[in-house]
Amino acid sequence: SQQGEEDPQALSIQEGENATMNCSYKTSINNLQWYRQNSGRGLVHLILIRSNEREKHSGRLRVTLDTSKKSSSLLITASRAADTASYFCATATSGGSNYKLTFGKGTLLTVNP
């Protein structure tokens, strides 16, 4: 079964507004990552937060991680039409020396001009 579940499934906002997406997961993780996918394209890595971190920033992106609740959120500030895409969380779990990277079902973000 899939590890991460994003919420909401779809989000529509106006340009300039902030967008918040949430991710919940089930088992212990090494780190959690967020990816972006433009329509018809491959996924692009956005940001990684390790299990011992609580918050991380990268440009207009802010990610939080609450390991006690097994949840993470991605905040995109001052959104632009070009931010329209699907956003996925992915969790890296460790099993010996092997790391699986498993993805959620994604949030489709639409930013209206």
Added chain:
Amino acid sequence: NAGVTQTPKFQVLKTGQSMTLQCAQDMNHEYMSWYRQDPGMGLRLIHYSVGAGITDQGEVPNGYNVSRSTTEDFPLRLLSAAPSQTSVYFCASRPGATRTEAFFGQGTRLTVV
């Protein structure tokens, strides 16, 4: 530096046919994975490899074979295509266990009729 290259981009197969989806990376990454993406299902892990000669099953391995004879290449074989294998397939690579950001190819859209 091409990154992760998948071929073909599009393919139509008849039920029962076999084919190989190609994936090559030029970043000397240890880890490579195959995912399938279906509407409403997100990305599901098919098979993965942690180095040449080492492969393991993911979440949905049935009907697929993989091998990893070189660091660069990780082909995915469909043994006897079925309509349920209609999907978009993504290959991804990662540097290794200590860095888990994934780099994705552009995908192969496969239709089985």
